Structure formats: structure tokens, C-alpha cells
Amino acid sequence: MRHDDIVDAIGNTPVVRLRVDAAQGVEVYAKLELLNPYAMKDRVARQMITEARRSGALKEGAPIVESSSGTMALGIALVGTYLGHAVHIVTDPRIDPITLAKLEALGCEVHVVEAMTGQGWQGARLERLAELMNGMPGAYWPRQYSNPQNPAAYRVLADEVVDDLGTVDVLVGSVGSGGSLCGTSAALIERLPDVKVVGVDCVGSVLFGQPDAPSRKQSGLGNSLYPDNIDYRLIDEVHWLSDDEAFDATRRLAREQKIFAGNTSGSVYRILTHLAAEAAPGTRLLGILPDRGDRYVDSVYRHRPAGPVAARPVEVPYGTTVTGWSFASTPRRNRPVLVFLESNTTGTGMLALRTAVRLGFEPVLLAKDPARYAGVDGTGCVTAVCDTESDADVLGAVRKAAGARTVAGSTTTSDFYLEGTARLAAALGLPGHAPRTVAVCRDKSLTRRALRDAGVPQPAFAVVGDPAEAAGAVASVGLPCVVKPVDGSGSQDVLWCEEAGAAAEHAARVLAVTENVRGQATARRVLIEQYVRGPEFSVEMFCDKGEAVCVGVTQRTATALPYFVETGHLFPAALPSAARDELAESARQALKAVGFDRGPAHVEVRMTDTGPAVIEINARLAGGMIPELVRTATGIDLVEQQVRAAAGYPVRLSADRSRHAGIRFLTARRAGRLAAVTGTAEAERVPGVERVVTTASPGRAVRPPRDAYDRLGYVIASGGSALEVEEILDTALGLVDVVTVED
Numbered sequence: 120m121r122h123d124d125i126v127d128a129i130g131n132t133p134v135v136r137l138r139v140d141a142a143q144g145v146e147v148y149a150k151l152e153l154l155n156p157y158a159m160k161d162r163v164a165r166q167m168i169t170e171a172r173r174s175g176a177l178k179e180g181a182p183i184v185e186s187s188s189g190t191m192a193l194g195i196a197l198v199g200t201y202l203g204h205a206v207h208i209v210t211d212p213r214i215d216p217i218t219l220a221k222l223e224a225l226g227c228e229v230h231v232v233e234a235m236t237g238q239g240w241q242g243a244r245l246e247r248l249a250e251l252m253n254g255m256p257g258a259y260w261p262r263q264y265s266n267p268q269n270p271a272a273y274r275v276l277a278d279e280v281v282d283d284l285g286t287v288d289v290l291v292g293s294v295g296s297g298g299s300l301c302g303t304s305a306a307l308i309e310r311l312p313d314v315k316v317v318g319v320d321c322v323g324s325v326l327f328g329q330p331d332a333p334s335r336k337q338s339g340l341g342n343s344l345y346p347d348n349i350d351y352r353l354i355d356e357v358h359w360l361s362d363d364e365a366f367d368a369t370r371r372l373a374r375e376q377k378i379f380a381g382n383t384s385g386s387v388y389r390i391l392t393h394l395a396a397e398a399a400p401g402t403r404l405l406g407i408l409p410d411r412g413d414r415y416v417d418s419v420y421r422h423r424p425a426g427p428v429a430a431r432p433v434e435v436p437y438g439t440t441v442t443g444w445s446f447a448s449t450p451r452r453n454r455p456v457l458v459f460l461e462s463n464t465t466g467t468g469m470l471a472l473r474t475a476v477r478l479g480f481e482p483v484l485l486a487k488d489p490a491r492y493a494g495v496d497g498t499g500c501v502t503a504v505c506d507t508e509s510d511a512d513v514l515g516a517v518r519k520a521a522g523a524r525t526v527a528g529s530t531t532t533s534d535f536y537l538e539g540t541a542r543l544a545a546a547l548g549l550p551g552h553a554p555r556t557v558a559v560c561r562d563k564s565l566t567r568r569a570l571r572d573a574g575v576p577q578p579a580f581a582v583v584g585d586p587a588e589a590a591g592a593v594a595s596v597g598l599p600c601v602v603k604p605v606d607g608s609g610s611q612d613v614l615w616c617e618e619a620g621a622a623a624e625h626a627a628r629v630l631a632v633t634e635n636v637r638g639q640a641t642a643r644r645v646l647i648e649q650y651v652r653g654p655e656f657s658v659e660m661f662c663d664k665g666e667a668v669c670v671g672v673t674q675r676t677a678t679a680l681p682y683f684v685e686t687g688h689l690f691p692a693a694l695p696s697a698a699r700d701e702l703a704e705s706a707r708q709a710l711k712a713v714g715f716d717r718g719p720a721h722v723e724v725r726m727t728d729t730g731p732a733v734i735e736i737n738a739r740l741a742g743g744m745i746p747e748l749v750r751t752a753t754g755i756d757l758v759e760q761q762v763r764a765a766a767g768y769p770v771r772l773s774a775d776r777s778r779h780a781g782i783r784f785l786t787a788r789r790a791g792r793l794a795a796v797t798g799t800a801e802a803e804r805v806p807g808v809e810r811v812v813t814t815a816s817p818g819r820a821v822r823p824p825r826d827a828y829d830r831l832g833y834v835i836a837s838g839g840s841a842l843e844v845e846e847i848l849d850t851a852l853g854l855v856d857v858v859t860v861e862d
Contacts, residue, residue: 126198129723130275134283134405137376139392142781144400147391150407151278152299153380157193157221161410163298164194166272167261168202177259182207184251186244188214190410191263191296193774196225199631209248209259212242213338217414235333239438241343244755244805254802262344263296270302277306280547285326286311289404291391293319293340294326294357294382297349299407306354316451317394317781318357319386321365327357327447327543328438328478331754332770336418337360339383351476352499355655356389358432358446363424365389370420373412381410382419390446393432393661438768439481443511445477454481455527457766458498458517460543461507461536461637464491467740467758468532469660470747474762483520488637508639510542517543522639530765534608537561537738539702550767552738556714560738563646564605566713570733571713576647576705578649579732586630589623592647598622600684604629609742615650615681622647634826652729655734656692657741658706659749660720663770667720668756669703673745674841687848689781692749693841698726705731718764719757721745744782745831751780751809751837778837781844783852785813785832787821791859793831798854802834805854807847809835821859831857 122128132154137147152159158825171177182205183775192208199206207226210219214231222229230251246699252258264267265342270572280287280303290307292300305318323332324341331343336358360368369385372378376388398404412420430445437447457480462468464810472495475482478573482500486492487507507515517526528549531540537557544551559565564582569576581592582605593600594617602625603613607667612629616622626645655677674692678684692699706722713736721741723734746757753774760770796813803811813832815821822829834855836847 125156126201131153131279132558137391139395139413141398143396143399145395145398147377147395148403148405149376149388149391150276150405152276152407152409153384153411157197158190158411159299160190160194160409161190161197161278162194164198164261164271167263167268168195168198169265170268171261172202175442177204180204182258183261184209184248184254184255184265185261186210186241186248187263189218189414192227193218193223193225196222196227197727200226205260207251209244209251211235211244213240215418217416221633224319228384233380240333240842249804249808250806253806261395263298263606264342264344264348266348269296269298269348270305270350273299273302276307276407276610276833277303279763280307281310284403284405286403287314287403287405288395289315289317289398289564290407291317291387291394292407293382293409294342294349294351295342295346295740296542297326297346299409301348301350301353303407305350307479314330315355316353317390318354318496319390320357320359320361320743321386321564322361322441324359326764327359329359330440331453331775337365337382337386338385339381340462340513349477350499351479352451352481355450356446356448357446359387359441360386361443362422363426364428366419366422366443366547367424368427369412369415375575378408379412380408381412381415382407384412385419386623401462411827433505440764440769440771446513449479449585452749453524454479455525455766456480456517457482457527457762458520458529458543459484459531460513460531461486461533462492463532463742466492467744467746468492469494469498469745469760471530471532471762472500474756474759476500478759478762478766478768480762480766481515481524485516489860507536507539510539510546513539513543514546517547528760528765528767530763532739533637534640534737534739535635536563548721550717550765552717553714556716559713559736560715560736562605562642563603563735566736567646567648568727569713570709573708574735575708575712576730578651580646580648583626583645583647584630584643586623589626589645590619592626593619596647601650602629602647603625603646604632604641604648605644605729608635609637610683610685610824611828613683613826615683617681628666632765651725651734651804652734653732655723655725656694656702656744657739657759658722658724659690659745660706660710660722661757661764661770661772661774662710662717662720664714665716668708668772669706670749670757671753672699672702673741673748678824679749682825684786684829685743686824687781687782687783688743688745688788689747689779689841689844690745690752691779691841698840702726702731705733709733709736719761720730742783742827746837747835748780749783751796751835752776753776778839779841779844780809780835781841782833782835783848784824784830785834785855785857786824786830787859788823789859790822791820793817793860794858794860795819795821795860796832798855799832802851802854805836805847805851807836807838807843807852809837811851811855821857
């Protein structure tokens with residue numbers, strides 16, 4: 120076939136029938152993507168770069184920067200340099216000499232990072248990439264893991280498959296960035312709705328509910344991050360292979376089919392032949408073989424197994440940790456349902472829904488007003504509208520949404536629906552808290568009484584249900600005091616009062632509020648409590664099998680009095696181990712006092728001169744993006760563990776790294792209308808900054824923060840020490856300006 124140039128030669132790869140042991144009438148084919156000029160990722164590079172040039176994201180002659188250790192680097196080198204762009208590839212010492220030689224021969228500049236960070240080699244590469252971008256104004260970063268042009272590139276591949284084969288019953292492909300299998304299967308399903316999609320991953324990859332093992336040797340598939348391009352709803356079954364099993368399969372592919380390929384192709388071949396051996400006559404199977412074997416000569420092809428290689432996979436429940444060839448069924452038409460009773464509108468709320476999809480569930484969000492959730496459409500969940508204040512309506516909505524499918528669990532990420540979730544779990548016989556336990560945590564006056572009865576140190580307190588009672592309550596507690604609703608959240612209506620009159624006035628204001636921000640009836644009671652002095656911390660706890668595990672302690676900063684809005688967090692807190700242990704034990708005793716025995720808890724504690732004093736017990740994960748700080752610093756994904764616990768899955772609370780992470784919130788300095796938030800792009804390029812997010816739109820009424828709803832965005836950073844993180848955040852925040860105009 121004649122082509123005008125090398126870029127035009129990408130695609131139209133052959134489909135080859137394989138000789139395999141299978142029943143008569145079973146047909147097994149391989150799509151030889153390894154016969155692109157360099158490999159399968161040539162398709163993606165062409166799609167991303169040509170689309171970026173068309174849209175203007177990539178200007179004529181501007182440099183291209185990408186992180187890759189394999190075939191994506193070669194594809195970008197091919198297309199980018201041919202079209203006149205300088206190409207910078209950030210990689211790590213695992214890059215093979217052949218790929219490195221090819222990149223240099225093509226005219227790329229290759230940047231090899233020296234050591235992995237707490238987030239593995241990919242984390243180190245992304246930090247170096249950020250430094251390069253900061254020094255190259257106008258540079259284009261294709262962002263292969265989240266660029267929608269990645270899966271879009273494979274629509275043409277699907278067209279080629281249909282043109283060559285007409286129909287396919289089973290599609291097998293590897294999963295790394297998610298683009299090839301998800302892009303191809305999405306296009307195929309449109310025309311072949313019954314095709315079974317099988318994903319191939321490696322042991323030690325996090326993509327399908329496994330713990331990360333950076334020591335894994337396979338390349339081209341698996342990941343330590345969660346790419347946006349994986350659509351878990353498309354995949355019916357997933358297989359994991361160990362390094363030994365994948366490398367053995369790669370050598371078998373060469374010996375049996377005369378295809379000299381890389382370990383990604385070998386892994387696909389092993390699963391393809393296994394499925395063919397069990398297939399019924401008339402079944403047509405297709406495997407996508409992405410990479411050739413020349414760069415694996417000294418690794419895969421010289422590797423010898425350390426132990427036995429499995430002849431067959433073991434079927435496991437999804438979420439089970441595996442060490443060798445295993446598979447789990449995740450049928451896209453019959454996934455178990457995980458119910459979310461409302462949600463946070465930002466932060467952990469939408470993240471939990473996406474996590475449920477990744478763990479093989481179909482999340483169903485029960486919502487009174489779905490319009491409240493701006494990001495829900497991109498999570499992959501189903502939304503069911505019902506009166507979430509009515510237990511009967513909630514139960515009916517769950518049964519209607521689930522149909523004949525299993526309901527695996529129920530959960531929420533919103534304070535306001537913890538009690539309803541507990542009642543729903545009890546009604547369905549699902550794992551969950553005792554409703555009474557949640558009620559005691561939600562009502563701060565009940566929490567105070569439980570802690571008092573158990574002898575757990577806390578502030579002196581009084582409960583007021585009538586404004587006339589406020590003066591006596593203040594007298595009993597003393598000044599200064601803190602006045603707050605017993606059922607509030609997000610620091611809303613929490614006020615420090617230095618005078619008795621101010622306390623009584625604020626108590627009257629709170630008691631006059633009849634509905635909270637979710638339209639629920641308020642308790643119409645106020646807690647007036649002693650103001651205890653000392654730094655404030657939160658203890659992130661997780662109860663598993665009755666044991667309360669301290670995941671870590673968060674150091675908190677807040678606005679100046681009289682308000683208590685959190686303006687930043689640092690995890691883990693810079694504390695001596697004895698103080699950290701003392702805070703953890705205080706939280707443990709508090710949870711015991713209220714009967715809390717499962718799932719996540721966020722316990723707020725002040726360290727006074729006489730020791731810890733418990734301020735609040737929240738029967739949920741921390742807000743304020745603290746779970747993301749925990750994940751960045753330790754590798755423990757608390758959102759995932761909450762979803763696991765809700766479904767009765769085993770949880771994983773062991774850290775695989777030891778770093779520090781912090782967040783600072785963006786707030787207005789004066790009241791008015793938000794005009795703009797400037798400097799975010801510059802802040803994001805500061806080395807160590809993980810992300811900069813603006814959550815408010817221009818035109819919104821703003822004010823100096825009085826509660827958590829006044830926060831306008833945030834900056835997250837990570838580093839090797841608490842001091843380093845603080846310095847990074849100071850630098851980044853110095854570049855950001857929240858611009859307001861007078862109303």
C-alpha cells in the first residue's frame with residue numbers, strides 16, 4: 120500500500136489467524152498493532168498531536184513534552200519531530216537501551232530521572248515534566264493518561280476490525296493508560312453490543328482494585344495511577360499475570376505463532392489462548408498485540424521463572440489481592456449495585472462514585488435534586504431521583520434501580536445522610552453502622568454526653584433549646600466559649616464568643632434556623648461549650664473488624680477567631696511520636712465511647728496543656744481533601760477503603776510510602792463579587808505542586824470565610840518533609856490572586 124509520508128503509514132495493521140488448541144469452529148485472531156512504524160501508540164500520538172495542532176493547543180514549532188518509558192515515547196517522537204516540533208521525553212532508568220537509541224536517533228531530547236519519589240517512577244517523571252514545562256512557555260503536554268484523543272484514536276482500529284472480520288465475540292486487550300482497549304471496545308460495542316471485553320493487567324498494578332507494587336517488571340501495561348481514559352463500565356472480565364507468567368507467555372507467542380513481540384502482547388496471547396480453549400464452537404476471538412519484542416531481548420527473552428507458571432487462572436472475587444494468574448468477572452450488564460444516599464458535591468463525593476466504578480460496582484446515587492451535583496455525569500454512576508428524607512422512598516428507589524441485581528452495600532460521603540444510610544443498610548441486611556451510633560455522632564450534644572459518661576477528656580458543655588437558657592449555659596461553661604448547632608457541618612454557624620451577650624445572641628440566631636443547607640429540619644438545639652486552647656489536629660481513623668486503626672494525624676490551620684474555617688492541612692502532622700500516639704489513643708477511646716466499630720472516622724482533637732481534648736467525632740472520612748493528602752503521602756486510598764468497607768470487602772491500611780502532603784484553600788480577602796482567580800497556571804508549575812483547583816465561578820458573591828462553603832479552591836503539594844511542603848505551598852499561594860469587585 121502506497122503512502123505519502125511516514126505519518127500516513129500508521130494504522131491498517133494486519134489481522135492474522137492464530138493456530139491454537141480449541142474446539143472446531145473456534146476462530147482466534149491477532150490484530151498486529153506491533154506492525155505500525157514503531158508500535159500501537161503511533162495511532163495515539165498521531166491523533167493527539169494532529170488534533171492539538173488543529174485546535175491551536177500546539178502552535179507551529181512549539182515543543183512537545185511527555186512522560187513515557189516505552190512505545191508512547193516512540194510514537195510522539197515519530198509524529199512530533201516529523202511535523203517540526205522539538206520533542207522532550209521524560210523517562211526513568213527502566214527504559215531499555217533500544218528504545219533510548221531510537222528516541223535519540225529520531226532527534227528527541229531524553230530526560231532520565233534519577234530516583235523514584237514516594238509515588239514511584241511515574242511520580243518522579245511527572246515532577247520533572249512540570250519543571251520542563253515551567254521553563255518552556257508554549258510547550259504542549261499531550262497527557263496521554265487523560266487526553267480523550269487517546270481512546271478516540273482507536274475508533275479507526277475498530278473500523279479496521281469490522282472491515283476485516285465482520286464480527287467478533289470476544290475482544291482481549293491489555294490495559295495501561297486505558298486508551299486502546301476502552302477506545303476500541305467502545306466503538307465495537309456500538310455495532311456489536313454482545314461482544315465480551317476482557318482486560319489484561321499485571322500483578323502489582325492498581326488499575327483493577329489491587330495494591331501497588333512498583334517492583335513489578337512488566338512494562339506497557341499496568342499502572343501506579345488511575346488514568347482518566349479507563350472506562351471500567353466497558354470491561355466484562357479482568358485477568359492478572361505475574362511477571363513470570365507474562366514473560367513465559369511472550370516466549371510462547373514467539374515459539375508457537377512466530378510473532379516476536381513484547382510482554383504486553385505475550386500477556387494478551389496467554390489470556391486469548393486460555394479463553395479460546397474454553398470457547399464454544401462458532402466463537403470468534405480477537406486479541407490486540409501492541410508491541411514488538413526487540414526492546415525486550417535482554418529482559419523478557421532472557422528471563423527464567425523463579426517458580427512454577429500457572430497453567431490455568433484462579434477465579435477470585437473482585438477486590439481480592441492476587442499474586443499470580445487470576446481473573447475476576449465484572450460483567451457490564453450485571454454489575455452489583457453500590458448505593459450512595461446523596462453525596463458531597465465536591466471533593467470525596469464525586470471521587471467515591473468513580474472509585475465504586477473502578478472497583479466493579481454500578482454506583483447508584485439517590486438524590487432529591489441531581490442538579491446539585493455538577494460533576495456527576497463524568498463519574499459513570501446512575502442517578503435515581505427520590506425523596507431522600509423518606510426511608511420508604513429510599514428503599515423503593517433502591518429496589519427499582521437494582522432490579523434483579525445484587526445490592527452490595529450502601530454508603531454516603533455527606534454528613535447529613537449518615538443516619539439515613541445506616542437505616543438503609545439495616546433494612547437491606549447490608550454491612551453498616553448501628554443507626555444509634557451514627558445518631559450519637561451526628562448530634563454533638565449526644566456525643567458530649569457519651570464522652571462524659573466514658574470519662575473521655577473534652578470541653579465543658581451545656582445544651583440549650585431556648586434562647587432564655589443561653590445566659591445560664593454560658594455562666595456554667597465560662598468565657599470565652601464556643602456556640603454551635605448540635606447538628607451542623609463544615610464549621611457553619613460555629614462562633615467563638617468572648618462576651619455572654621454575644622453568645623446569647625448567636626444562640627438565638629442558630630435556634631431560629633429551621634432548615635440546614637440540604638433542606639432538612641434542624642435539631643433546634645445549640646451546644647455552648649468551653650473554648651479550650653491549644654493546636655487543633657484531626658485523627659484519621661478506620662475501624663476494621665472491630666479494631667480502630669489510626670491512619671495518621673492531620674495538622675490543621677484555621678481562620679482567625681471568631682470563626683473556625685479550616686484554611687489548610689498538613690499530613691502527617693509534624694509531631695513527636697509520643698504526641699501522635701497520645702492523640703491516636705484519645706480518638707480511639709472516643710470511638711469506643713460512642714460504639715463506633717466500622718469504617719472511617721474523622722476525630723477532631725485539641726492538644727491542651729493537660730493533654731488531648733476531643734472536639735468532635737465525625738462518622739465519615741475527613742473533608743477538605745484530607746483523604747487525598749493521605750493517599751499522596753502514604754499510598755493509602757481512604758476513599759477506596761470506604762467503598763470496600765461498605766461492600767464488605769477487605770480493606771488495606773498499610774502505607775507503601777512515607778512522604779508529606781499539604782493543602783491550602785483559596786479564599787476572598789474582602790466581600791464582593793468574584794472577578795477572577797489569577798496565577799493558577801503559574802502556581803501549578805511550581806515543583807512539588809500536585810494540582811491547583813478553582814471551585815468558584817466569576818460573578819459569585821464572596822466574603823472572607825465564615826464557614827467551609829466560603830472556600831473558593833485549593834492548592835495541593837507534596838514533598839519529602841513537612842517544611843518542604845509548607846515552602847512549596849507558600850510559593851504557590853504567592854502566585855495566586857483572588858480578585859473581587861464591590862457588589
